[in-house]
Amino acid sequence: MRKLGKNKLFALLLVMMFAVGVMAGCGNQANQEPEKTPTEQVTPTPDNPKLKLATTTSTQDSGLLDVLKPEFEKDTGYNLEIIAVGTGAAIELGKKGDVDVLLVHSRKAEDEFVAAGYGVNRKDVMYNDFLIVGPENDPAGIKGEKDIVVAMKKIVDAKATFVSRGDDSGTHKKEKSVWDKAGITPKGDWYKSVGKGMGDTFRMANELKAYTLIDRATFLSLKDKYQLVPAVEGDASLLNPYGVIAISKDKYPNTNFEGANAFIDWMTSEKGQKMIGEYGVDKYGQQLFVPDAK
C-alpha cells in the first residue's frame, strides 16, 4: 500500500510540474512586448500586439511577406508572426483557433471556412497565376499550348513525368481542378505525388526533368537556380486569387480579432495594395501579384 501511495504522489507531482510549465509558457507569451524600433512616424501601441498569421508557402517563398511585414508592423504596432504552411494546413490552424488571421488561396475552401462560421470579414487581396513548367526538350510537346485541357491530355498521352504537390495545398487543389477539367484521373508511374512545399516540389521536378504546376511568384524567385522553363501559361483557369480572413471571435474569443482586422484593413488599404502591386518589379522585371481588393 505504501508503495502505491508513493507512485500516486509521484504522478501527481508530474502533472503539477506539467501544469506549471504550461502556465508559465502562456504567461511568457502574453507578456511579450512588441519590439520598439525608432521610427519617424508614431507607431500605435495596440493592447494585444501579438498577431499570428497562417499563410501559404507561396507568399513566404516568394518574399512578398518579408517586404510587407515591416511596413505593416510600423503602421499598426502589431508584431506579426508568420506561419507558412500549405493552404489546407493553414485553414486547419484557423479551424482550431491557433492563429488569428489567414492569407490563403483556395476560394472553395475559404468559402466553406466562412460558411462554417470559423472565419469572418473575408476580403479579396490579390491574385497571381499558375503555370506549367517542364524540361527544355519538352517530351510532351506542350510548349506554347494555350489550352490547359489539351496540355494535360498531351502529358498523359506522352506519359511524361509530372510531379504533384500532393499535400492538399492551394496549389495542389488547383492542380486537381485542372485534371478534373480535362476529365483525367492522374495515375501511374509517370505521376509522382510528393507531398511537399512548392520550393521542394520544384526542385524535385527539376531533378526528375518533369512537368509541374507552380505559382508564378515561386517560379520567378527560383527559376535562375533550376533548368525548367514555362510550358503552359495564360489559361483563365490558371488564375490564383488570394483571400484574407479573420478568425471568428464568436468561435474563439481568445484570438486577436482586432489585430486580424487591422491586418485585413492594411492589406486592402491603398498603401498595402500599392506595395503588393509593385513587389518584384525591380527584382524580376515583372509583377508577381496583382492587387484586386475592392
Next chain:
Amino acid sequence: MDVIWQGLKEGFLLIIAMDPELVQITLLSIQVSVSALLLAAIMGIPLGTVLALKEFPGRKTLLNITYTFMGLPPVLAGLLVFLFLSTSGPFGYFQLMFTPTAMITAQVLLGFPIVCGLTARAVMAQPQEVFDTAATLGATRRQVSWAIIRESRMGIIAALTTALGRLIAEVGAVMMVGGNIKGETRVLTTSIVLETRMGNDSSALAIGMVLLLIAFLIMLLILSLEKRTFKDERRIQIV
C-alpha cells in the same frame, strides 16, 4: 484531447484494417532502415574493433571523428547524399535520386558512425584478462580478436539497437533524398510530416503508433539475440 483520442482510435483501426497503402509504406520503412542497419553493421563492427584494438598513428583522431559523426544531423546527411547523387552531381549518371537506394545510402551514413563508435567503446571496455586468457590458451591473433568481439557482444547489440532507433525514426534524410513520393519512396516518418502539414493531426498520430509498434518489434528481434547468447551467463547480482 479530442485529437489525441481520435488519433489513438484511428491508429488502432488502421493497424487492424491493414490498409494496403499503409502496409506498403511500413514495409518500405522496414526495408530501408534494416538494410541500412545491416550495411552499417557489416562495416561498423569490424572497423570499430580495429579502432579499439590496433595501435596506429591517427587512431585517436579517427575515433574522435567517429564520435562526432554520431551526432550527424539527418538533413545534413541527406544534403550530402543529394549533392552526390543529383543529376548534376558526380554520381548523377546512375539516376539514383528519389529511390530507396538513395535513402539507404543516407541512412548508412547516419548509422555507420553509431555502430562503429559504440562498438569501439564496447571493445575497449573489455578487461585485459580476456586477452590474456585467450593468449594463454594458445589462441592466434585473429582468434584473440574474435574472442574479444564475442565478449563485447552485449555492447555491440546496444550499438545496433541505438542505430536502429535513430534510423527508423529519422525523417530529414529520407525526406530529402527519397522525396516522399507516394507509392515509391514514402515512409512512415515522411507520412507523419505530410499528414501534419495537411492538418490531419489524428492520422499523423495514428501512423506514429504504427511506427512505434514496428520499432518495438524490431527491437524485440535484436534483443532476442542478446537473450540467447546470455542465457547461461552470470549477471551482476546485487545482494
